[in-house]
Amino acid sequence: MSEVRKFDTKVQYLKYKVLREVARMAWKDMSFEKVLDIPKIIVPGKIPTMRCCVYKERAIIEEQVKLAMGGNKDNPNVIEVIDIACDECPAAGYEVTASCRGCLAHRCEQACKRGAISFDYNHVAHIDKTKCVECGQCAKACPYSAIVNHKRPCQIACKVKAISINQDNAASIDNEKCIACGACVYMCPFGAIMDKSFILNVVDLLRESEHGKNYRLYAVVAPSVSSQFRYAKLGQVITGLKKLGFHTVVEAALGADMVADMESKELVEKGFLTSSCCPAFVKYIKSAFPEMIPNISHNLSPMAAISKYIKATTENAKVVFIGPCTAKKMEVQLDSVKPYVDAALTFEELQALFDAREIDLTTLEEGVLDNASYFGRIFARSGGLSEAVEEGLKEHNDTDFPLKAEVCNGIEECRAALLKKSKNVLNANFIEGMACVGGCIGGAGCLTHEEKSKSEVDAYGREALEKTISDALSVITTVS
Amino acid sequence: MKVTVCIGSSCHIKGSRQVVEGLQNLISEANLADKVELGGTFCMSRCQQGVCVTVDDEFFSVSPETVKDFFDKEIMTRVG
Numbered sequence: 001m002s003e004v005r006k007f008d009t010k011v012q013y014l015k016y017k018v019l020r021e022v023a024r025m026a027w028k029d030m031s032f033e034k035v036l037d038i039p040k041i042i043v044p045g046k047i048p049t050m051r052c053c054v055y056k057e058r059a060i061i062e063e064q065v066k067l068a069m070g071g072n073k074d075n076p077n078v079i080e081v082i083d084i085a086c087d088e089c090p091a092a093g094y095e096v097t098a099s100c101r102g103c104l105a106h107r108c109e110q111a112c113k114r115g116a117i118s119f120d121y122n123h124v125a126h127i128d129k130t131k132c133v134e135c136g137q138c139a140k141a142c143p144y145s146a147i148v149n150h151k152r153p154c155q156i157a158c159k160v161k162a163i164s165i166n167q168d169n170a171a172s173i174d175n176e177k178c179i180a181c182g183a184c185v186y187m188c189p190f191g192a193i194m195d196k197s198f199i200l201n202v203v204d205l206l207r208e209s210e211h212g213k214n215y216r217l218y219a220v221v222a223p224s225v226s227s228q229f230r231y232a233k234l235g236q237v238i239t240g241l242k243k244l245g246f247h248t249v250v251e252a253a254l255g256a257d258m259v260a261d262m263e264s265k266e267l268v269e270k271g272f273l274t275s276s277c278c279p280a281f282v283k284y285i286k287s288a289f290p291e292m293i294p295n296i297s298h299n300l301s302p303m304a305a306i307s308k309y310i311k312a313t314t315e316n317a318k319v320v321f322i323g324p325c326t327a328k329k330m331e332v333q334l335d336s337v338k339p340y341v342d343a344a345l346t347f348e349e350l351q352a353l354f355d356a357r358e359i360d361l362t363t364l365e366e367g368v369l370d371n372a373s374y375f376g377r378i379f380a381r382s383g384g385l386s387e388a389v390e391e392g393l394k395e396h397n398d399t400d401f402p403l404k405a406e407v408c409n410g411i412e413e414c415r416a417a418l419l420k421k422s423k424n425v426l427n428a429n430f431i432e433g434m435a436c437v438g439g440c441i442g443g444a445g446c447l448t449h450e451e452k453s454k455s456e457v458d459a460y461g462r463e464a465l466e467k468t469i470s471d472a473l474s475v476i477t478t479v480s
Numbered sequence: 481m482k483v484t485v486c487i488g489s490s491c492h493i494k495g496s497r498q499v500v501e502g503l504q505n506l507i508s509e510a511n512l513a514d515k516v517e518l519g520g521t522f523c524m525s526r527c528q529q530g531v532c533v534t535v536d537d538e539f540f541s542v543s544p545e546t547v548k549d550f551f552d553k554e555i556m557t558r559v560g
Contacts, residue, residue: 218522238489248488248523314521368489371522465493475487475500475520 006231006351008448011191014050015068017042018061019199019352022068026203027356038065060085064194071196077175078196078329079185085192086170090150093134096125099146111141157187159411160284176287179280181411181435182326182444195326195444199353201343202320206245215316216247220307220341221369222323223253223380224440226460227453228347234460235366240359241322241350242367252323253372255306256379256388257472259299264392266297267430268401273297274418274431275385278440279331281414281433289418300337302379303328307340309476318342322350324443327435346445370465373472377461381454382409382439384461386432388469395470404428410437481516481558484534485542488523491530495544496520499531502547506555515559 007013021038039058043049051057063082066072071080102123109117109125116131117138125147127138139147154171155163162177163184171184171193184193209217219241229237238249259277267273276282276297285292300308307319321328321344328344331337345353354361375391378384386405393401406428408414414433420426436442441453466472483503487496500520507516524532529541535554542550 212525247525250488250522310522313519368493370489370492371487466497471497474497475485475492 006447007348011189012186012348012447014042014061014191015064015194016348016352018064019068019197019349020356022065022197023199023203023353023356026200027207035065035069036062038062056084060191064191067194068197069200070198075175077173077178078180078326079173079178079182080194080196081171081173082192082194083168083170085190087190087192088169089152089189091152091155091165091169092150093129094127094132094136094139094147094149096127097146097148099144100124100142101144101146103144105143107141107143108138108147111137113137153187153189154184154193157183159183159415160288179283179287179411179435180327180330181280183436185326186444195329195346197349198329198343199345199349202345202349202353205318205320205342209245209247209318211245212247215318216314217245218307218310218314218317218319219246219249220252220255220303220310220319220321221249222303222321222325222440223251223256223372223377223457223460224324224443224446224453225322225347226377226380227441227450227456228324228447229351229361230448232361232364233366235368236361236364238367238369239364240354240361243359243364244353244357246320249367249369250306250310251369251371251376252302252306252321253376253379254472254476255300255302255304255309255376256385257373257376257469258305258309258476259302259379260375260385260388260392260469261395261473262299263297264389264396264398266299267389267403268393268396268398270295272429275433277301277379277385278327278434278436279325280327280411280435281408283327283330284411284414284433284435285418288415289422292418292422295421300340301331302376303331303344304337304340311340320345322347324436324440324446326444346443347447348445351447371472372464373466373469374461374464375469376472377464378457380440380457382434382437383407383432384439384457385434386430389430389432392469395468403430405430405432407432409434409439410442411435481555482519482534482536483516483555484519484521486522486524486530486532487520488527490523490527491532494530496531498544499533499542499547502544503551503555506548506551510556512555512559516555 039061043057048054114131116128162174166172241249274295303321311317319341332341332344375388390403406417408417417431485500526532531542533540533542
């Protein structure tokens, strides 16, 4: 199978190659000078394949290498723009294209409330930029679709409007507004925005553990893994993780069972809650709806909850979270989470790590992964958390508390629900907020994003040995 | 006395939940809650021998069927 097929796009593939080389060098104890060779390893020869010349290609890769090694320590954001890679896409807003037929109806003119549209001697429309307010009514009215909106893909992807254009015409991220969801990273067609990687920290953690001699290193894996690594079996991914040097693999979904159990109790007690699983959603509330902060569930995220349990029950344990999420890299730096999780890795980065160690998953025996219930596992897709909270209410016999969940699939729906709640017109007592469309399976750190991801998560849920949340938690609630 | 049951994936599939619940019941029936500390951990690296249990660092292989025997032989005799 071709390497590039493991990913959705060539941009991801290029980033993966950088991560793989960085990890390979770290593992071989290569000196810093060798790191400087990476751009030439990835872009050999003299013929450019991506940009104007190989020198620009290598300069961009050099910047990606820096981000793969942790990036700018002075910038607290885990998402960064690579200025020289930003292709300065047209950002002129609404423009009339050559498709304008110079018709007689002039619907665009009637649609424009600002009088910004005029016509030349050929009846072709023109937009006066000093009057245009970018409302888009003219584009909607044109029967030839001759008016288009030139907006940058990163700005379209960023639904929280954290991206603007700086004086140098490059994209610039407002760290206050940014929720680190990674949508821009995934959408930028030139790979000019990247999530910082902590893959070097993970290599260090793996090596220093010496296969458990010095401490036990646990991999906590998100349930969305069931929609990833499609070329291999999930059991082979588990064996691969142990081959890398992890002591064992634990499902973050068991942490989700813990969260569903506690969140359903908290909901009955408080009467209204917004979920706290998705770090990007939590950050969004904090920056855009600060008055709603008291409504955020006090639960740790599933990742943090299970990691806390591992560290409480096992001396000398360290934890690496592996998932689809760039915002988790931000969450693990929070004071409330830092003691429990030592590093966060994406599935993209895990693929790079496997290949840096030349571990071919398809040749491995299948290991087992079974800690959580169906309900913990379906947290990986939109709607799963609400189903689990409903189940939690049922298992606690709190059936007289009617759950009215507002399932928000993507940050735009989150915004709409929070706006309604702030105006007291939301007919719900629980907001399930997932910043990525589809839920975690839509995360920017996924290798691939496909329609069938949701049904794969559901199938994985049904395979769980434990069918209820309380059964899955039985080993945890009775053992302390 | 510290009794630790493996709750990793392999042992879970072999019945660590039933072992934990069994021990929990036996300990409370025998009024040993203050003498026996029951704990769990993810994976003891002896997956073939699961369900893995340690009593003060001594290793035992237990199954849901042998919980009662194990309790009588290895726990009751030691606390007695």
